[in-house]
Every structure is written in C-alpha cells, then in structure tokens.
Amino acid sequence: MSSFVIIYYTALIAASCLAAYYKQRNVFMLLFSLTLVSFVLGIIGGAGALRFVATASFILALAAGTSYAFREFLILISKPGLAKELRTAPLTAAFGMFVIFTYAIAGIFAPWIAPHGEAEIIGQAFAPPDENMLLGADQLGRDMFSRIIYGARNSVGLALVATLLAFFMGALAGLLAAVKGGWFDQLMGRVADVIMSIPSLIFALLMLSIFGTGLHVIVVVVAIIYSPRVFRLTRAVAGNIVVMDYIEAAKLRGEKDWYLIRREILPNATAPLIAEFGLEFCFVFLLIAGLSFLGLGIQPPTADWGSMVRENATLISFGDITPLIPAAAIALLTVAVNFVVDWMLFRTSGLKEQ
Amino acid sequence: MHDKFKDADVLLEIKDLKIEGYSDETWVPIIKGVDLTLHRGEVMGLIGESGAGKSTIGAAAMGYARDGTRISDGSIEFDGMELTTASEAERRALRGSRIAYVAQSAAASFNPSHKIIDQHTEAPVHYRIKKRLEAQEDAMELYERLRLPNPGEIGFRYPHQVSGGQLQRAMTAMAMSCRPDLIIFDEPTTALDVTTQIEVLAAIRDIVDQFDTAAIYITHDLAVVAQMADTIKVLLKGEEVEQAPTQVMLDSPQEDYTKSLWAVRSFNSPQRHRPTDGSQPLISVQNVDAAYTGGVKVLDDVSFDIYPGMTVAVVGESGSGKSTTARCITGLLPPMSGQIMCKGEPLPPRYKDRTRDQLRQAQMIYQMADTALNPKVRISDIIGRPAQFYGGLHGSALKQRVDELLDLIELDPAKFYSRYPPELSGGQKQRIGIARALAAEPEFIICDEVTSALDQLVAEGILKLLDRLQDELGLAYMFITHDLATVRSIADEVVVMQHGKVVEQGPKDEMFTPPHHPYTDLLLSSVPEMDPEWLSTVLEERGVDNIGEAADP
Numbered sequence: 001m002s003s004f005v006i007i008y009y010t011a012l013i014a015a016s017c018l019a020a021y022y023k024q025r026n027v028f029m030l031l032f033s034l035t036l037v038s039f040v041l042g043i044i045g046g047a048g049a050l051r052f053v054a055t056a057s058f059i060l061a062l063a064a065g066t067s068y069a070f071r072e073f074l075i076l077i078s079k080p081g082l083a084k085e086l087r088t089a090p091l092t093a094a095f096g097m098f099v100i101f102t103y104a105i106a107g108i109f110a111p112w113i114a115p116h117g118e119a120e121i122i123g124q125a126f127a128p129p130d131e132n133m134l135l136g137a138d139q140l141g142r143d144m145f146s147r148i149i150y151g152a153r154n155s156v157g158l159a160l161v162a163t164l165l166a167f168f169m170g171a172l173a174g175l176l177a178a179v180k181g182g183w184f185d186q187l188m189g190r191v192a193d194v195i196m197s198i199p200s201l202i203f204a205l206l207m208l209s210i211f212g213t214g215l216h217v218i219v220v221v222v223a224i225i226y227s228p229r230v231f232r233l234t235r236a237v238a239g240n241i242v243v244m245d246y247i248e249a250a251k252l253r254g255e256k257d258w259y260l261i262r263r264e265i266l267p268n269a270t271a272p273l274i275a276e277f278g279l280e281f282c283f284v285f286l287l288i289a290g291l292s293f294l295g296l297g298i299q300p301p302t303a304d305w306g307s308m309v310r311e312n313a314t315l316i317s318f319g320d321i322t323p324l325i326p327a328a329a330i331a332l333l334t335v336a337v338n339f340v341v342d343w344m345l346f347r348t349s350g351l352k353e354q
Numbered sequence: 355m356h357d358k359f360k361d362a363d364v365l366l367e368i369k370d371l372k373i374e375g376y377s378d379e380t381w382v383p384i385i386k387g388v389d390l391t392l393h394r395g396e397v398m399g400l401i402g403e404s405g406a407g408k409s410t411i412g413a414a415a416m417g418y419a420r421d422g423t424r425i426s427d428g429s430i431e432f433d434g435m436e437l438t439t440a441s442e443a444e445r446r447a448l449r450g451s452r453i454a455y456v457a458q459s460a461a462a463s464f465n466p467s468h469k470i471i472d473q474h475t476e477a478p479v480h481y482r483i484k485k486r487l488e489a490q491e492d493a494m495e496l497y498e499r500l501r502l503p504n505p506g507e508i509g510f511r512y513p514h515q516v517s518g519g520q521l522q523r524a525m526t527a528m529a530m531s532c533r534p535d536l537i538i539f540d541e542p543t544t545a546l547d548v549t550t551q552i553e554v555l556a557a558i559r560d561i562v563d564q565f566d567t568a569a570i571y572i573t574h575d576l577a578v579v580a581q582m583a584d585t586i587k588v589l590l591k592g593e594e595v596e597q598a599p600t601q602v603m604l605d606s607p608q609e610d611y612t613k614s615l616w617a618v619r620s621f622n623s624p625q626r627h628r629p630t631d632g633s634q635p636l637i638s639v640q641n642v643d644a645a646y647t648g649g650v651k652v653l654d655d656v657s658f659d660i661y662p663g664m665t666v667a668v669v670g671e672s673g674s675g676k677s678t679t680a681r682c683i684t685g686l687l688p689p690m691s692g693q694i695m696c697k698g699e700p701l702p703p704r705y706k707d708r709t710r711d712q713l714r715q716a717q718m719i720y721q722m723a724d725t726a727l728n729p730k731v732r733i734s735d736i737i738g739r740p741a742q743f744y745g746g747l748h749g750s751a752l753k754q755r756v757d758e759l760l761d762l763i764e765l766d767p768a769k770f771y772s773r774y775p776p777e778l779s780g781g782q783k784q785r786i787g788i789a790r791a792l793a794a795e796p797e798f799i800i801c802d803e804v805t806s807a808l809d810q811l812v813a814e815g816i817l818k819l820l821d822r823l824q825d826e827l828g829l830a831y832m833f834i835t836h837d838l839a840t841v842r843s844i845a846d847e848v849v850v851m852q853h854g855k856v857v858e859q860g861p862k863d864e865m866f867t868p869p870h871h872p873y874t875d876l877l878l879s880s881v882p883e884m885d886p887e888w889l890s891t892v893l894e895e896r897g898v899d900n901i902g903e904a905a906d907p
Contacts, residue, residue, distance in 0.1 A: 084379075087379070244725045244726075244728075245720040245722065245725045245726040246725065246726055246727055246728040248686065248718075249718065249720070249726060249790070250739075251686075251705065252684055252685075252686070252705055252713060252717075252718065253713060253739070253740055253743055253744075253794070254705075254708075254710050254713045254743070255743070263731070263735075264728055264731070267728070267730035267731065268728070268729065268730050
C-alpha cells in the first residue's frame with residue numbers, strides 16, 4: 001500500500017461523507033460510485049490503474065470546472081436576452097464553446113502564438129520533445145506544436161469557407177424551391193439527388209484530379225458536395241413556413257419572392273439552419289482532413305492536420321503518439337462543435353413546444 | 355336539483371388546490387386555491403376563458419400535472435384515496451379504469467395506425483377486467499348506445515375512416531370501456547360543427563345518465579354546459595368565481611364576471627339594407643365553379659353579391675366551401691368557370707395577374723392569429739408594411755400611420771409598437787391582424803372565422819371593433835363563420851352553403867324567420883341555447899335517431 005493509495009481513498013471517502021452529510025445526493029452518488037469503481041480497479045490493476053482513474057477524473061473535473069467558469073463568464077459579459085439563453089446551456093455546450101473559442105484564438109493569432117514558422121526546419125527529423133520544441137519535430141524536423149497552431153488556421157479556415165459557400169448555395173436554392181415550387185422545385189430536387197447519389201469522397205477525388213488541388217478548387221468541390229444536404233433541410237424547413245397564413249397574406253399583398261425569403265421566411269428558419277451549420281461544418285472538416293490525408297487536400301508545406309497525420313504515420317509503428325496529436329485536435333473540435341449543436345437543436349425543438 | 359346529490363357519496367374532493375407552472379426560471383401560480391366537490395353521478399361544468407385553468411384542474415382530478423407544472427399545495431381525494439401523495443403506479447392504476455379522459459381533438463388522440471376497437475379494448479384487457487372478446491362485444495354495445503352507425507363493424511375501421519363526430523363518440527365509448535366512476539370531458543365538442551355537436555352532446559348525456567357516471571365537463575360554451583351539467587363552476591385566472599346549480603346559475607348569476615359572460619351574446623348591430631338606387635355591388639361572385647388540382651368540384655355554381663358598406667355572412671359546416679369561396683375571391687384558387695367582378699369589372703382569376711390596386715381592394719383577416727402573424731417580425735413592421743407597400747409611406751409618416759392604426763384598433767401605440775406577436779394575447783393578435791388589413795385602406799375585407807379561436811368576451815370585443823370600423827370607414831365584410839350567434843349579431847345578409855352550393859341567401863331578418871330551407875332550419879335549430887331543457891326539446895322534436903348528420907336531407 002503506497003501512500004498514494006491511502007491518500008486517494010481517504011480523500012474520496014471523506015468527500016463522499018461530506019456530500020452525504022450536506023444532502024448533495026447527486027454529488028454523493030458520483031463520488032461514492034467512483035470510490036467503488038476504484039476499489040474494484042485497485043484490486044485488479046493495482047496502484048497504476050488507480051493513478052489512471054485519478055488522472056482521468058481530475059481531467060474531467062478540470063474540464064467541467066473550466067466549462068462552468070466559462071459559461072458564467074459568458075453570461076456576465078453578454079446582453080440580458082442572450083444571457084438568459086446561455087443560462088440554459090448544459091456544461092457540455094459550455095465546454096464546446098470553450099474549445100471553439102480556444103481554436104479560434106489559436107487560428108487568428110497563429111503567427112504570434114507559434115514559436116516557429118510552419119515550414120521552418122529547426123531540428124532533426126522526428127526529434128523528441130525538448131525545451132525548444134514542445135511536441136517534438138515531424139518527419140522533416142519542423143516544430144510539431146507550431147504546425148498544429150498553424151493547422152488550426154488552415155484546416156479550420158478552409159472548412160469554414162467551404163461550409164459557408166455550401167450553405168449559401170444550398171440555402172438559397174432551398175428557399176427559392178420552397179417559394180417558387182413547381183418545375184423549379186423539381187429541377188433543384190433532381191439536381192440535388194444526382195449530386196447525392198455519387199459517393200462524396202470519390203467525387204471529390206475525381207474533381208481534384210481533374211482540376212488540380214488549388215485551395216479554391218477544394219472549396220468549390222466540397223461546397224458542391226455538401227450543398228444538397230443544406231438544400232434539402234432548408235427546403236423542408238421553408239416548406240413548413242410557406243404554408244403559414246402570414247406568407248399567404250404577404251403573397252396576396254403582391255410581395256416579390258425575394259422579399260418573402262428575406263423578411264418572412266429567413267427569420268423563422270435561422271435556428272435550424274445554424275444548428276445544421278455546426279453539424280455540416282464537422283463533416284466538411286473531416287472530408288477536407290481526409291482529402292489532405294490522401295494527399296489531395298491542402299498541399300505541403302502548408303500545415304494541415306489531415307496531412308500531418310499522414311506525414312508522421314510511420315511513427316505509429318514505433319508506438320509514438322505524435323501522429324495522434326493532430327488527429328486528436330480534429331476529434332476534439334468535432335466533439336466540441338457537436339456539443340454546441342446538440343444544445344442548439346434542443347433549444348429549437350423546445351421553442352416549437354411553446 | 356342540487357339537493358339531488360346531497361345524499362350521494364362524495365366521489366372527488368379537491369381542497370385548496372394550488373398548481374404552479376414553470377416559466378422564465380420561476381414557478382408562477384396557475385391555480386390559486388380551488389375547491390371542488392363532486393358527488394357520484396353528478397356532472398359538473400367548468401367554464402371560463404382560456405388560461406382560466408379549466409383543463410389544468412381537469413388533469414389534476416386524475417392526479418396528473420402536465421409537463422412544466424406541479425401541484426404545489428392542497429389535496430385531491432378520489433373515493434377516499436389521496437392522489438397528491440399516492441405513488442405514480444397507484445395513480446396510473448386509476449387512470450383508464452376508474453377515471454377516464456375525453457380529449458378535445460379525438461382525431462389527434464387516437465393512434466392512426468391501430469383500429470378503433472383495438473384501442474378501445476386496450477384498457478379493459480390491460481386491467482384484466484375483461485377478456486379481449488368480451489371487451490369487443492361490450493364495445494359494440496357501447497357503440498350502439500352512442501348511436502354510431504353499424505356498431506358491429508365501425509370499430510374495425512381505422513380512425514381516419516370515420517367522421518369527426520363519430521370519432522368523438524367512439525372516444526366517449528372508449529372512456530366508458532371500464533365503466534369508470536369519473537369521466538373528464540375536456541371541450542369534447544369545441545372542434546365540431548353545430549349539427550355534429552348536437553349528436554355528440556346527446557350521446558354523452560345519455561351514456562352518463564345510463565351508467566350514473568360522475569363527470570367534469572370542461573368548456574367555454576355556456577349554452578353547451580347548460581345542457582350537460584348539474585352544477586356549474588365559473589373560473590377566472592385560476593380562481594373560482596362562483597358555483598351554483600345550473601338553473602340557478604343561468605337565472606341569477608351573482609358575480610359581475612359571470613353576468614358579463616352571460617351578456618356576451620346580447621351584442622347586436624343594426625341591420626343595413628342594399629342600396630336601392632341600382633348601384634353596382636362591390637364584389638360580385640358569379641357562377642363560380644372551383645376544384646383543387648385533380649379533385650372533385652368543391653364549389654358548384656356559387657353566386658352572391660356584396661354591396662359597399664355591408665356585411666355578408668357565409669355560413670355552413672366545415673367542408674361546405676366557405677373558405678374556398680374566399681380563396682377564389684382573393685385569387686389564390688382560380689375558378690374553373692365563372693368570374694369575380696369588382697365594381698362591375700372582372701378581376702383576373704390569379705392574384706399574380708392582379709394589379710397592386712386590385713390586391714389592395716380586398717384584404718383578409720385570418721382565423722388563427724398565431725399563423726397569420728409572422729412571429730419574428732415586429733408589430734410596427736407587420737402593420738407598417740402594407741402602408742409602405744401600397745401607400746409609399748416612409749420614415750415619420752409611416753410611424754404616424756402605424757400609430758394611427760394602433761389607435762384605431764384600441765391598442766396603445768407606445769406599448770405595442772416594437773413588440774413581437776408571441777408576446778401578445780389571442781385577442782390582441784387578432785386586432786393586429788385587423789390593423790394589417792386596414793393598413794392597405796381596402797374597401798372590402800374577408801373575415802375567415804375571425805372569432806372562432808377566441809374566448810367569448812374577447813370575440814365580443816373583436817366583433818364590436820369590426821362593427822365600429824365598418825361604420826367609420828365604410829367597409830364591406832364577407833364574414834365566414836359556422837357560428838350562428840355571430841351571424842345574428844353582425845350580419846346584414848346571410849348566404850348559407852352546403853356541399854359547395856349556395857342553398858339559401860337573403861337579408862338577415864328574412865333568413866332568421868321561417869319558412870327556411872330544410873338545411874338552414876337544421877343549422878338554426880342545432881345552435882345550443884341557454885336553456886337547460888333545449889337539448890331534450892330538440893331531441894323530442896327530431897326523434898332520437900334523427901339528429902345531426904342523420905337529419906341531413
């Protein structure tokens with residue numbers, strides 16, 4: 001029995017007792033089940049397993065604490081209307097917002113944050129981490145940490161632009177289809193069907209092989225691949241709105257389609273569209289990362305998380321986790337965005353009940 | 355009449371019930387201490403405006419609090435059992451077997467993918483009261499008692515295969531399936547036409563009598579509750595106003611609020627007559643036939659005239675083509691043949707082909723103010739847009755016009771100018787709808803069931819407002835409604851429609867004095883009156899098997 005184990009159990013049991021004494025039912029349940037789990041794990045895995053459990057719980061608690069503080073911070077600095085909405089956000093959503101906020105800061109201020117340039121060779125290939133390079137060097141001796149920071153700017157920025165373009169095309173087509181109906185609706189619907197019937201990755205590979213791998217080509221191809229999804233959602237949402245009496249009233253007034261879309265439909269369709277935006281952003285981001293991994297996305301020496309995984313893939317066979325760091329960055333952002341989107345979806349569906 | 359229940363056992367006793375609802379992060383009281391005592395076999399009518407807490411009390415009688423509400427204080431004792439402290443399992447065991455519930459919309463309450471009789475037998479089989487076959491036989495017997503056509507066969511249909519009135523009766527039968535001690539009727543006839551309503555009312559009253567079931571009858575229609583209830587309790591904003599036996603309540607209400615409810619139906623606008631100088635009608639519908647794409651004819655040779663400054667009420671059951679006529683006039687549905695004339699000139703059949711001025715002439719006020727106003731647009735923009743669009747007003751002139759319009763509909767401009775529709779009450783929303791129509795400065799307004807979604811007091815206010823505006827601005831109204839009380843109070847001329855045809859038309863005074871067309875007669879005599887004996891009298895006159903749909907010639 002090491003002193004760590006004794007301190008660990010003492011702390012847990014003392015905290016459980018305190019929680020029980022102060023009638024904090026949920027906290028007590030959490031702490032005491034953790035104690036029981038640790039007990040079983042401790043018997044099976046020894047002190048090592050306990051250390052792992054303790055670290056994991058500590059990280060979780062830290063994340064929860066950060067999220068809580070970040071939410072309170074947002075509530076304090078925002079306007080009363082927004083603050084009221086934020087108060088309904090669960091901790092997961094606050095965590096998501098915190099992660100997105102961090103990524104945004106990293107992306108925007110990349111040249112100031114990163115200690116080295118993204119293409120600057122400063123060490124040996126696959127050099128281990130030292131005081132100069134926080135995460136070691138990649139296969140050409142470039143600083144991994146700096147490249148990750150620049151990657152936030154390149155990967156996320158590109159995905160953002162592509163998603164925005166997909167939304168612009170899809171939403172516009174969807175709204176027009178809903179308002180005009182008839183042959184225009186049919187035509188748009190069939191075009192969307194055709195695009196969706198082609199497997200997206202194969203379509204992207206084909207297009208990129210034909211037109212080359214310029215950034216603008218990637219943006220346009222990815223936007224075309226994802227706009228049908230946006231089109232279908234927008235058309236469905238707008239389809240429910242155009243049957244409302246207020247649209248009929250506006251039509252009978254003699255309003256043009258553009259006015260209907262802009263002033264009558266769009267304000268009522270924003271909530272589901274924003275939620276969909278978050279979701280689509282994840283897919284676009286993953287597709288671009290996937291393309292980069294295959295060598296057809298963002299071209300070297302520009303730092304990009306997808307291609308960074310591929311470049312360092314050889315290290316996996318040596319049991320090194322370096323190639324997993326950019327992958328983890330991708331995963332974390334995707335999870336964070338989904339946390340926020342979940343909350344938004346919940347909110348919009350809650351609004352419908354009123 | 356009240357003494358009848360003095361000796362009967364108390365079935366349900368609610369004492370000082372308080373219910374709170376969660377909104378804006380605080381619990382606000384909805385029911386503020388209501389007492390209710392119901393004896394075995396007694397029918398109590400709960401009436402009040404929407405938001406008075408009628409349905410909430412109805413649900414509480416089953417020990418149930420809807421999502422977002424909680425029973426905060428008081429006791430609910432059902433047959434010696436305290437429901438507020440009972441476990442969820444105990445309460446669930448009561449529901450369906452000893453307390454049953456009949457909802458407002460049977461169509462929404464039946465599961466569309468199961469046969470009616472399967473849904474009927476679910477409760478008795480679940481509670482092991484009857485075997486499935488026994489329960490089915492019992493269902494057929496109940497269907498027969500409720501005078502459903504083909505009682506042996508109707509249960510094997512799916513809910514969408516029977517009419518609304520039949521479905522409502524099937525639901526009453528379902529509530530009866532376990533022979534409960536208490537049934538809660540939550541506005542069971544509100545969504546039905548008058549001719550259908552009468553047969554559902556008769557069926558409910560019969561079956562409650564036959565099995566000596568106690569019932570809570572929730573409604574906002576006084577005339578209906580007068581037919582059904584032994585006792586009436588009036589509620590206002592979660593508090594009891596007064597309670598008395600039906601006859602006493604109708605003859606001599608004590609409280610001012612109750613008196614105002616009773617007085618609602620007294621509003622009457624003096625009847626106007628057609629101009630005799632041979633001037634042209636403002637709107638003339640001439641031999642219009644119409645159908646929706648690929649469907650059967652919905653309108654068949656419909657013709658009538660609307661003269662300037664007059665109100666023409668178009669009445670009929672749902673599905674009779676009233677609203678379709680309105681769609682033809684506005685140009686949303688181009689007629690197959692016939693035409694719409696405006697001041698002697700034919701209007702283009704499609705609204706898209708009409709000029710801005712022609713569109714301005716005919717405005718519309720909708721039934722559901724909720725869907726008629728865009729929830730994300732400010733009141734000032736909703737009202738201001740037509741003024742801007744047709745009148746070209748901008749800046750301060752536009753603001754002044756909006757203020758003027760808000761004054762006209764008796765809403766304070768300073769308070770409502772920058773609000774959004776969801777922040778308004780039903781009556782206020784309907785007023786905004788009126789203001790939007792007025793903003794176009796039309797000569798003719800189509801009012802599509804404008805009061806049917808509103809409480810009687812509020813509806814009364816809207817009718818008075820419309821009448822005042824008509825006098826001040828010389829408007830002509832086409833008033834689509836199925837409520838003959840509204841027709842009596844506001845119409846100058848009446849057009850009766852059935853199955854897409856005009857069966858009778860003429861000035862109001864002639865239409866309301868016999869002899870009538872048989873269908874007009876049926877409509878008129880089906881409107882509930884404030885006399886508790888009215889239903890019995892009508893049933894006697896028509897014969898038991900000859901009411902409602904059955905009496906349809």
